Amino acid sequence: MGDILVIAETLDGEVKRNSLEVFTLAQQLKSENGKIHCAMLGQSQADLGRFGVEIVYRNSDVQIASGNSEAAVNFVSKLIEEIKPEFVMSGASFFGKDLCAQLSARHNAVLLNDILAIESQDGRIFATKPVYGGKVLAKLSVTGNIKIFSLRPNMLELKENAKTPQIREMQGNSNRLKTAVKEAVQVVKGKIELTEAEIVVSGGRGLKNAENFKLIENLAATLGAAIGASRAVVDVGWRPYSEQVGQTGKVVTPKLYIAIGISGAIQHMVGMSSSKFIVAINKDKEAPIFKKCDYGIVGDLFEVVPLLTEQFKKVLHG
Numbered sequence: 001m002g003d004i005l006v007i008a009e010t011l012d013g014e015v016k017r018n019s020l021e022v023f024t025l026a027q028q029l030k031s032e033n034g035k036i037h038c039a040m041l042g043q044s045q046a047d048l049g050r051f052g053v054e055i056v057y058r059n060s061d062v063q064i065a066s067g068n069s070e071a072a073v074n075f076v077s078k079l080i081e082e083i084k085p086e087f088v089m090s091g092a093s094f095f096g097k098d099l100c101a102q103l104s105a106r107h108n109a110v111l112l113n114d115i116l117a118i119e120s121q122d123g124r125i126f127a128t129k130p131v132y133g134g135k136v137l138a139k140l141s142v143t144g145n146i147k148i149f150s151l152r153p154n155m156l157e158l159k160e161n162a163k164t165p166q167i168r169e170m171q172g173n174s175n176r177l178k179t180a181v182k183e184a185v186q187v188v189k190g191k192i193e194l195t196e197a198e199i200v201v202s203g204g205r206g207l208k209n210a211e212n213f214k215l216i217e218n219l220a221a222t223l224g225a226a227i228g229a230s231r232a233v234v235d236v237g238w239r240p241y242s243e244q245v246g247q248t249g250k251v252v253t254p255k256l257y258i259a260i261g262i263s264g265a266i267q268h269m270v271g272m273s274s275s276k277f278i279v280a281i282n283k284d285k286e287a288p289i290f291k292k293c294d295y296g297i298v299g300d301l302f303e304v305v306p307l308l309t310e311q312f313k314k315v316l317h318g
Contacts, residue, residue, distance in 0.1 A: 002031070002034055002084070002085060002086030002087075003034050003035045003036070003037060003083055003084070003085040003086065003087075004026045004029060004030055004034060004035070004036050004037065004085055004086065004087045004088075004089065005037045005038075005039060005076070005079060005080065005083055005085040005087070005088045005089070006019070006022050006023055006026050006036060006037065006038050006039070006053070006089050006090070007019070007022075007038075007039050007041060007072075007076060007088070007089070007090040007091075007096065007099065007100075008022075008023075008038050008039065008040050008041060008044075008048070009041050009042070009090075009091060009093060009095065009096060010040070010041060010042035010043065010044045010065075011042075011193070013042075013043060013044050013045070014044060014046065015040075015044050015046045015048065016091060016093070016193075016196065017153070017158075017196050018091030018092070018093060018096075018151065018153040018154075018195070018196055019090075019091050020051060020158050021091070021151060021153065021154075021155060021156045021158065022089050022090065022091055022151050023036065023038075023048065023051035023052060023053060024051065024156045024157070024158055024159040025089065025118060025151055025156060026052065026087070026089060027051070027052045027159055027161055028118070028119075029087060029118060029120065030052070034086075035054045035055065036052050036053050036054055036055075037053070037054070037055045037056075037057065037079070037083055037085065038053045038055070038056045038057065038165075039057050039075060039076050039079050040056055040057060040058045040059070041064055041065070041072055041075075042064065042065045043058075043065055048165060049162060049163040049164055049165040050160045050161075050162055051158070051159070051160060051161065052160075052161035052162075052163055053163060053165045054163050054165055054166065055165060055166045055168060056165050056166070056167050056168070057075075057079055057168050057170055058167065058168070058169050058170065059075050059169075059170045059171070059172050060169070060171070060172065061075070061171075061172025063172065063177060063180065063181060064172060066181040066184045067095060067181055067184050068177065068179060068180065068181045069095065069098055069099055069102065070177050070178060070179050071172060071177055072095075072099055073099060073102045073103060073106065074172070074177075075170070075172060076088070076099070076103060077103065077106055077107070078170075080103070080107055080146070085146065086145070086146065086147065087146075087147050087148075087149065088100070088103060088109070088146060088147070088148045088149075089148070089149045089150070089151065090149075090150045090151075091150060091151055091153065092113060092114045092115075092150035092151055092152045092153065093150075093153075093195065096150050097113045097114065097150050100113060100148050100149070100150045101113070103148055104148050107146055107148075109144060109145070109146035109147065109148050110142055110143065110144040110146070110147050110148065111148045111149075112127050112129055112140065112142065112147075112148075112149050112150075113129075113149075113150045114129055114130070114150060114152050114251070115127045115128060115129045115149050115150065115151055115152065116128045116129060116130070116137070116151075116152055116155055116274075117155065118149065124141055124143075125141070125142045125143075125147065126139050126140065126141055126142065127139075127140050127142050127149060128140075130274070133247060133266070133270045134269075134270045134273050134274065152251070152253055152274070153195050153196050153252075153253055154196065154198065154253040154254060154255070155253065191226065191227070192224070192225065192226040193226065194226045194227075194228060194242070194243060194245070194250055194252060195250050195251070195252055197225060197226035197252070197254050198225075198254050198255045198256070199220075199223050199224065199225035199226070199254055199255065199256045199257075199258075200225055200226050200227075200228045200245070200252050200254045200256070200257050200258070200272070200275070201216055201219050201220040201223065201225045201226075201227060201228065201258045201260065202216070202227070202228030202229060202230065202245055202257065202258065202259050202260065202262060202272070203215075203216040203227075203228075203229055203230070203233060203239075203260050203261055203262070204229070204230040204232060204233055204259070204260065204261040204262030204263065204268075205230065205232045205233060205261065205262075205263075206260070206261020206262065206263075206282060206283070206301055207233070207238075207260070207261045207301070209238070210237070210238035210239070212302075213227075213238060213239065215260070215301070215302070215305045215306065215309075216260060216305075218306075218309050219258070219260075219305055219308065219309045219312070222309050222312045222313050222316065222317070223256075223312060223316070225254075225256075225258075226252075226254075227239075227243055228243055228244075228245040228250075228252065228257075228272075229243045229244055229245065230244070230245070230246065230262050230265075230268050231244055231246050231248060231249060231265075231267060231268065234249070245268060245271040245272050246265075246267045246268040246269075246270060246271035246272075247266075247267040247268075247270040247271060248267065249271055250271060251270070251271050251272075251274070252271060252272055252275065253274045253275060253276075254275050254276070255275075255276045255277065256275070256276070256277050256279070257272050257275035257277070257278045257279070258279045258280075258281070259272070259278065259279070259280045259281070259282075259289055259293070260281045260282075260301050260305060261281070261282060261301050262280070262282070262287075262289060263282065263284065263287045263288060263289060264280070264287055264288035264289025264290070264291075264292060265288070266288075269288075269289075269292060273292060277294045277295070278292060278293040278294050278295075279293060279294065279295045279296070279297070280292075280293040280295075280296045280297070281296075281297045281299065281301050281304050281305065282296075282297075282298065282301070283298065283299060283300050283301070284298075285298045
């Protein structure tokens with residue numbers, strides 16, 4: 001197998017955890033003679049040599065740091081032409097999936113977005129990904145000179161393999177871009193990013209009004225969790241779209257997903273069914289979510305959630 005080019009996204013000067021997972025995946029795929037390269041999107045001084053990276057390419061172009069996909073595609077495309085990697089991989093964020101799609105079209109390369117795993121068998125590459133709204137896991141044989149993947153968050157434990165990487169500075173050319181990012185606003189600033197969170201606490205219409213989401217916020221703060229919401233809650237304006245979990249929102253894969261006052265419509269289940277453990281709290285014992293959850297509590301959330309929050313405080317914080 002040939003070289004691997006990993007696209008690393010950054011946030012507030014740190015490389016996103018999903019990108020670090022991709023480096024772990026790259027270590028699994030790398031051949032004895034292959035190298036792991038990194039295209040750094042944004043500014044970060046992170047030591048990526050810890051994760052087996054041998055060459056890091058940085059670009060000072062402010063448009064790349066601001067999230068301009070056109071600038072990022074130009075940057076990564078230039079690296080693909082120079083390195084000629086067998087694999088190009090990114091985290092499966094909205095930006096990462098969009099970037100991979102554009103790179104696939106530009107380089108006539110095979111693309112699989114939102115994969116769960118890759119493995120090599122007898123010289124052939126197989127990727128596993130959810131299809132039909134997550135109801136089926138497909139194991140697909142992948143061929144082609146360049147193979148492009150994006151990895152769903154929270155699929156892998158981070159693996160270190162210390163290297164001393166070369167750092168190569170590259171120059172962008174924003175003057176030739178057709179688009180420009182004037183301002184980038186971080187909607188979730190100060191919060192745990194929903195798609196990368198290890199614990200997610202989500203609320204639905206069972207909370208009755210926006211003010212009662214304080215119950216969700218208190219439990220999430222106690223657990224160090226991200227806050228999610230059903231589409232019904234977002235549609236009535238109780239919570240921002242950035243917190244929506246589901247087919248038309250975000251797909252989350254935490255170690256623990258707590259669904260509170262959520263009945264479990266199929267559109268919501270698509271967004272959270274890959275969670276490792278699911279806990280449901282609902283007073284309707286016939287709610288569909290109880291057929292999917294690992295642990296279910298049939299009861300009034302207004303009684304159950306404050307009790308859980310107090311117990312978690314005692315256990316976790318003394």
